[in-house]
Amino acid sequence: MATGHPPRTMRNTIGLPSNRYQLLNWTTRTLIHLLALAGAAAFLVPFLWMISTSLKPMEKIFQYPPQWMPDPILWRNYIEALTVMPFGLYFRNSIYVTVLSVVGQILSSAVVAYGFARLRFPGRNILFIILLATMMLPWQVTMIPLFILYRSLDWINTYYPLIVPNFLGGSPFFIFLLRQFFLTLPLELDEAAKLDGCGPFRILWQILLPLAIPGLTTVAIFSFLWNWNEFLWPLIVLNDVDKWTIPLGLNGFRDQYGTDWNHLMAASFVASLPVIIIFFIFQGYFIQGIATTGAKG
């Protein structure tokens, strides 16, 4: 096979084993691909099962063995599911809450991150450590006092409890993520702007923020995701059916039409769709955001 003998040192490193490795590589690589495919199938089955069920007529749902390809395909399940309860309204509510929350979280976490990354002030390190420590706080411990606070403010059944806190700091994760991002931008930018007479907040607004758009996008996406998916807090503060967000609507739908599996799956799929679309468009930002907050935490 191998023509001529490689020098002894080469044999010890790459020479002799290379043939065996290549052979091994080929089988290992096939094995790896098979594993990945099997895993992917396992991860996809629940989705396929949801979509398949959502398109079936009622009588084909309770069938064994289950039929994967719906026949006939009932698209009108979707129309029925979305009209039997006011899902359009829930969508609007969710979008309203989510958009305002995202704006609040971006603005406040950017300003705060800038303070921690770029400005020197006494107590900065201690405050930053406190900020990091709050990541470990199970927020449910604050849920009852906050409910009482909002109740005394007459904010129950309004969107204020869902939105206002996002304008005050938002999330330690986002502050941390943006701080890391600001730290990667060269300090000379600030210095040069300062010499030109720029104040600290103009530096942030005109120089750093435009450069931080990838970081801000990551924050926007995660903020969207978390606010869109949030369930417990809206469950506590929104009693009025007309105020419900999508997750509450889905929960209410199930309370009323519990065993209409096709409609329930259709509604679940539609509730997930915005997130799935955002995910496919901005995948890279998701991965990068988790890598930044996760790996460097």
Add this chain to the structure above:
Amino acid sequence: MRSRQAQIGQAADELAAGKRPRMSGIARKEAIAGYVAISPWLLGFLIFQLAPILAAFYISSTEWRILSAPEFIGVRNFDKLLFKDDLFWQSIKVTVIYVIFRVPVSAVLSLALALLMNQQLAGRRLFRTIYYLPAVIPLVAVSMMWIWIFNPEYGVLNSFIRLFGIEGPQWIHSSRWALPALIIMSLWQVGTGMVIFLAGLQGIPAHLYEAATIDGANTWQRFLKVTLPMLSPVVLFALVMNVIGSFQIFTQAYIMTAGGPGNATLFLVLYIYRNAFEWFHMGYASALAWVLFVVVLVISLAMLRSSEHWVHYEGRIGGA
């Protein structure tokens, strides 16, 4: 710390001596801007985190049915939950079992997926997408999907098991299988952990592997001696965050099992929720919430402290 105190002390001395403080005008302006910049977070922290935690502690010493005024009862709430309330202990038991099984299994699984994704794999991006997607879907929708998946007669899971001639369990309708069912379901959402580990793996310098190979290490040895130590800070972070997150499980249990059957999935947060917002025992619910707070705090700190023994930080210990 000490140097900062020294600095402050020095500044105070200088002030007392009538000298100009050491902070120059420019520095003071910068400091003021700094406080202004972080003020949204500081306000939010004080209003929405610190004050409520303290308030929760106060409320936990009262009997408060929300409509009437709170009545101070000292430690009676804690006395009740520790010694008289079986449901509290049930909720602790169920939550701890969930954490103990879910955290390690999902760590191993997400590490395995990350290692897989770190190989030369055709269509790696697509695989990564597929593995990660379940982690971004709204938990309420995920719960709906899995109620139907776990359906004992017509669900896809038992239909699959039936292929092997076995009749699957009743899953979420059985007090024995409901908790394992929720743990299995949570493993479908290991994508976040996978991405964290993948980023960690890609941060390991290639020369370490080359050096290990030259020293004659095989794949398994390289994994044990290079990959794991280099990845250990990331593993620590992922484990701590996963423990904290797992203690907060609520949505699945609320929607899929309503804590049942027979309180088999009565997680701590669900029990807090019921006490506070279904039965309006604000005082007792706050006591429960404080237990959650303390348990999570103690476990996180214990994990962080234990890390001295198993987490490898570059630079502290000399080269490989």
